[in-house]
Amino acid sequence: MGIEHVKHVILILSGKGGVGKSTVSCELAVSLQELGHKVGLLDIDICGPSVPRMFGLTTEGVEQGQDGWIPVKYQRPGRPDLAVMSIGFLLRSPDTAVIWRGPKKHAMIRQFLGDVNWGQLDYLLVDTPPGTSDEHISVVEGLQEHRNPDGAILVTTPQAIAIGDVRREITFCRKGNIDIVGLVENMSGYVCEHCSECTNIFSSGGGEKLARHANIDLLTSIPIEPRLGECLDHGLNFIEQYREAGDRGSETCRRLMELAEKVVGKFAEKDGGQQKTAAEAAKVE
Template identity: 40%
Template sequence: MAEVAPPGRPATTGDVALAGAVVAALGRVLDPEIRRPVTELDMVRSVDAEPGGTVRVDLQLTIVGCPAADTIERDVRAAAASVPGVADVVVDLSVMSPAQRSALTERLRAGRPRGVQFTPETLTRVVAVTSGKGGVGKSTVTVNLAVALARRGLRVGVLDADVHGFSVPGLLGLTDERGRAPRPTRVDSMILPPVAHDVKVVSIGMFVDDASTAVAWRGPMLHRTITQFLTDVWFGDLDVLLLDLPPGTGDVAISVGQLLPHAEVLVVTTPQAAAADVAERSGVVARQTGQRVVGVVENMAGLVQPDGSVLELFGSGGGAETARRLSVGQDEPVPVLGSVPLSVALREGGDAGVPVVAAHPEDPAAVALTAVADRLVGMGRGLAGRKLGLGVR
């Protein structure tokens, strides 16, 4: 006996009750790249429960050579085998047709026209992490904030907009022994970002042939790259998107301001008082494009000594001075969201690709970064520039 399945649901044949139970179990199998159930993505065409308990699953991959194929097949087998009454599982692999892939991308876009995904009307909170100069640990702060937010259960993405100095893939452990990051999977024009530590990530480092490749691009090419990341990379429904901006006030900062004028800006600086001069500039440029500076993170603060004293290698007061200067011209003062101490564990985590908030959450730097993430969440998101869908009666 066969059951005719409605659109979007796998067909079941043979022992319909057993096949239906298998379909329900497969609904818990997620595509590791799209992060949706394989049944919802029409990757399971049919389930046939044969006499004796043999179950045959017709599984369609999105593309030829899908990098997640082994993981998906393994998870499908395990889920089907876990159903009482299943004695054996056979998985027949095939690949979606161009028409099926096109239908899938349209479904994922939920009918939204192709364009920059994170407009002011979306519910995703966009936070651009910037600094006045390089070497202050901006990327390390970005990555650890992303992982800390994901560990709270939020859906988080990171866009590595530091095109010339990309480092996010390595900091999240996505690179191999030669420093190469995996190339994202493409489904038609849609780019699926890799996932690390429950954070979706895209970086120009995933599109170069070698980690040592120098990206020597002028402004127009940089603008097109950021636009493509915001248009073609399918992050799905995110709670927070963090952008790791390059240091300074150059082309990328201006492009992000034009494409995401509603973004909030988090400025990273060091305790050195002289750092406040250059850190202030990045916040000023953000405000000129309509963005709002929501806070300052002071990185590389005092190093705690074995006797409990604190060695202030880079001085003190830089974070507070940066916040004071950036508060001028804003309706609300810019707070210092946290002061992150120098930490060997923080450095080692970056080298190993395991952020300190995940590897050593008890480390003082991890505690400080987690507190920054908590304060960001507690601040909520401003409503300026958003359409609220309210009408007048």
């Protein structure tokens, strides 16, 4: 029960809303699953849960087992199941508003961390709301009762205002002694599907400048692709659709897989190169 058998817990943070943090969280989870890892995704955006819809799981509910709540499984043939938990699974309707004060949010997050039977996972990604408020403090304190989080991935867009907000997230991580895995610059230009020309709709280079200034790694820059938004709106697997169609032309798809590979590589270094995927571990057993 809880996170005792989770190898790595990673917080996904952003300084402001609308930068695509939940999109990055969901697509990173699917990309890690694509690589054969056992992955969990915990959505702690109590007032705005969007993860169930992005996975097409809005009709699913959480069951109570002997060892705690059983997370909803996102299943794909030939891949380990992806465990998903969100308050969205506990609401009567997707239109139900969660109008809670801080203490009730805090209690819910503690339950997500301590009373969910996550089982054995290679990675547990924690999709947080924007900012550095109650939910973030609750999840860090809740994790520290069991272990410290293994790192944080920061999500931004190229605009100066978004970059400025991410600086506060960097301060939050450093004050909380949370290692920063790196920075993801989302919505980094729009790549035309006809001519492949990239247009910088917002601006360019902001993520790279911030990473250099803060001495953290820029993990990847993800361009805007309309098909990704369409897939998330309808609960479809963006990466799997490209793979099944044999379509390698998506720059966004390549960047998402690049992100997953870099995350795996960074934690393999921390583990002394001993980390194995769930598929590799099964072969050994």
